[in-house]
Amino acid sequence: MLDEIGAGSADSTARLGWTGLVRFLHLAPRAFLPMRAMEQLVLVAGQGIEGDRYMIGREEGYYSHKPEEGRQVTLFELETLIALKRDAGIELGPEEHRRNVTVEGVPLNHLVGRRFWLGETLLEATRLSIPCRHIEEITGKAIFDPLINRSGLNCRILQGGIVRVGDTVRNAA
Amino acid sequence: MSVRPITTIKTVVAGIEGAGAGIKVFTLADPDRWALPPFKPGAHIDLHLPNGLVRTYSLCNEPADNSRYVIAVKREADGRGGSRALHDEVGIGDVIGVSLPRGGLEPGADIARHVFVAGGIGVTPFLSMARHLLQIGNADFVLHLIVREEVPLAAHLAPLMEAGRVVVHRTSCAGRPDLASLVGEVGVQTMVACCGPEGMTEEFEGVTAAWPAANVHIERFVAPPPVIDPDAKPFVLSLARTGTEIPVRAGQTMLAALQEGGIDVSTSCCGGICGACKVGWIEGKPVHRDRVLSPYERERFLMICVAGSDADRLVLDL
Ligand code: FES
Numbered sequence: 001m002l003d004e005i006g007a008g009s010a011d012s013t014a015r016l017g018w019t020g021l022v023r024f025l026h027l028a029p030r031a032f033l034p035m036r037a038m039e040q041l042v043l044v045a046g047q048g049i050e051g052d053r054y055m056i057g058r059e060e061g062y063y064s065h066k067p068e069e070g071r072q073v074t075l076f077e078l079e080t081l082i083a084l085k086r087d088a089g090i091e092l093g094p095e096e097h098r099r100n101v102t103v104e105g106v107p108l109n110h111l112v113g114r115r116f117w118l119g120e121t122l123l124e125a126t127r128l129s130i131p132c133r134h135i136e137e138i139t140g141k142a143i144f145d146p147l148i149n150r151s152g153l154n155c156r157i158l159q160g161g162i163v164r165v166g167d168t169v170r171n172a173a
Numbered sequence: 174m175s176v177r178p179i180t181t182i183k184t185v186v187a188g189i190e191g192a193g194a195g196i197k198v199f200t201l202a203d204p205d206r207w208a209l210p211p212f213k214p215g216a217h218i219d220l221h222l223p224n225g226l227v228r229t230y231s232l233c234n235e236p237a238d239n240s241r242y243v244i245a246v247k248r249e250a251d252g253r254g255g256s257r258a259l260h261d262e263v264g265i266g267d268v269i270g271v272s273l274p275r276g277g278l279e280p281g282a283d284i285a286r287h288v289f290v291a292g293g294i295g296v297t298p299f300l301s302m303a304r305h306l307l308q309i310g311n312a313d314f315v316l317h318l319i320v321r322e323e324v325p326l327a328a329h330l331a332p333l334m335e336a337g338r339v340v341v342h343r344t345s346c347a348g349r350p351d352l353a354s355l356v357g358e359v360g361v362q363t364m365v366a367c368c369g370p371e372g373m374t375e376e377f378e379g380v381t382a383a384w385p386a387a388n389v390h391i392e393r394f395v396a397p398p399p400v401i402d403p404d405a406k407p408f409v410l411s412l413a414r415t416g417t418e419i420p421v422r423a424g425q426t427m428l429a430a431l432q433e434g435g436i437d438v439s440t441s442c443c444g445g446i447c448g449a450c451k452v453g454w455i456e457g458k459p460v461h462r463d464r465v466l467s468p469y470e471r472e473r474f475l476m477i478c479v480a481g482s483d484a485d486r487l488v489l490d491l
Contacts, residue, residue, distance in 0.1 A: 031179040032273060034208045034239075065178045066439065133443035133478075137273060138210065144444050 020105030020169040022119060023078050024094040027052040031062040032138060035095045041073075043121045045160040048072040049100055062134055069156055070126025074099040075118075076152040077108050088146050096139050099129065099152040106169045108153040115158065119167030122159035129154050178432075178440075181221050181270030182210065184242065186263060192245060194325040196294060197260055198233070201242040201269060208239045213277030214302040215392070218242060220255075221270040223262065228255030231298040231368075231392070232274060233329060235305055242271065245326055247294040278302060278366075278390060285362040287314035290355055290377060292369020294325055298392045299368065303333050314338060317355045319369065321345050353380040361385060368392035408482040412436070412491040413455055427477040427487075436491065438477060445479035452476075453490030458483035 026035035030053050041049050046069075048055035054064065054071055063071070076099035084090045094102040101118065111125040131147035188200035203209060212218075217231045230244040248260040263269070287306060289299040296318055306314050316338055322345045324330065333339050342350045356365050356377075365388065367377035374391050381389045405424040410431070412419065421430040428450065431438050441449035445463030451474050460483050463476035477489075 029205055029207055030183055030203070032182045032210055033203060034210060036208070060179065060183075062179055063441070066441070130442045130447045131444065132441065144442075148446055 018105060018107060018171065020103050022101060022163060022165055022167040022169060023104045024102035025163065025165055026095055026098075026100055026102075028098075029053055029058075030060040031064075035098060037095060040162050040164040041100065042162055043073060043118075043157045043160045045157045046072070047157065047160075052100065062132075068126075068154070070124075071154045072157045073101065073118075073123065073155050074129055074152055075101045075103055075106070075108055075155065076129075077106065077150065078102050078104040080147070080150045080152075083150075084143070084146055090141060090143060090146060092139070092141065092143060096135075096141075097147075097152065098135060098138070101163065103169050109150070111153060115172040117168070117170050117172050119163040119169075120159075120161040121157060121163055122172060123155040124158050125153050125155050127154050128152070181272060184209070184269055184271055186265050186267045186269060187241070189263075189265060192326045192328065194247065194293070194320075194323045196245050196247045196325050198243060198245045198326070198329070199259065199263070201244070201271060202240060204268075206240055209242060210273050211239060212236055212242075212274030213279055214305040215298045216274040216277030216301070217298070218244070218274050219272035220244070220259075221272075222255060222258050223267065223269070224254075224258050226253075226255050226258060228259075231301075232277075233297050233300040233326070235301055235308060237305075237308065242274075245294065245297050245300075245329070247325070278364075281364065283362060284364045284388075285313055286360065286364070287311075288356060288363065288365045289314070289316040290319070290352060290365070290367040290369070290373075291316065292319045292373045293321070295367075295369035295373070295392070296325060296330070297368070299366070300326065300329055300333075302366075303338060307333060307336055307338065315340060317342060317350070319344060319350060319373070352376050356380055359384050361388065364388050364390065366390035366392065405481070406485075408484065409486050410482075411486055411488045413488050414491055421482070427480060427482075431477065431491075438491075440478055443478045445476050448476070450477045455488040455490055457487035459487060 025038045025041045027049055028035045029051055043049055053061035076097045081092055084092050112127060115124045129152035131144050131151040133144055136144050184201035185204050186199060187202040190198050192198045212232055214236055217229050219227050219229050221227050232242055233245050234241055234243040246256050246259050249256045291299050299316055303316050317340050319342045322343060324341055330339055365381055367374055374393060402424055407423045408421050410419040410421055410427060419430050419434040421427055439449050441447045446465060448465045453473055454475050459475045460481040461471050461475055462479040466474055
């Protein structure tokens, strides 16, 4: 049925349209370490983010024992942080969700399987991120449940480059 | 590539200095001097020593100083081996895995006065606390330090000494001080805390028995066992394919028990929602706490990251 109405096709997503912004960029070189805010990140096609724990070949992340091509860069919605505060009274900062890129105005959950531009880089969304108990241990905040189904997006880097705070995010369909 | 999950923070030994009275101070830092996970005053960390021992030490530096974990270790010749390994075997540049910091006290807003009572090396949990109070300009605190003769960690105590916050009691000349008089009158706005040898903490417990529990803090050298759900019971996991038996302690997850037993299991969320750790079960009474399996699936499968057991034995298809 969904196929018949063309739901979620590249065509419909492009037609309905959205553009968003890169609001925060973060990385950490090793598991458990605090994420550091950056003005820009260097994305390497097929590899990951320079200096980040999940960069292929570096393997210093909490999940590095389970290599995954589609986790080269991870995104998170600023709107989720706002909703956590509004609906659950939880103050979570963009450095605490442990994804690399915090975007605004980008419907991450709609993008699985699609390509989009993050500044000058081209990404392909591979799957939704799932929350992890480990984040409660690191942040000391009970955020596992509230993050179910809005825990961000895992992506593969098709075309590398430099991503800066303030860059535009847009559909590549 | 590492196959085992990374479960500790990687640090390198960036400094070792003698601090008197058989004590060495170790400074641990990130290999690239990245900030380390934050901690509260008086918090402690586990060190995973190169020889396989895991030992807990109080952090001595201030929480604001987030690029280092500083611990002070007294060499106990007849101890359980942790301090000897650190003193005799660990050198600058060695890699040591540490846990996330735990515990510690956030100075409460309604607490006006702090009294710390420390015996010898028991001063370590109060160093970060007292320096934190000094730094935030808290007016009213005192650290009673009971030593035989030599003051441990003199250099680290210096700023507190200069500020007139330390009272040293030397038992070699004055005998043991009366803890009751050090602690003083019960006060709801006073927080009293003690760390020292067993005899001292017991005496302290006695003299503060009438105090509100929230105003008394006792730090023991041997970390108390973790708080576990009083209803949790230990059980045994029996792995049908290999015949291995793995004990699960009360309150421990099956996942942790299997990992401890060297069994590789795949996991991801560790919270019962992703399905990565699904395993078949054959016999027993599993307690399902996941949010992914249907009632039908639960008759055959369970999620080892969250499931428990209602019977003494649970047989898994592993
Ligand atoms: S690890 Fe996700 S359900 Fe167990």
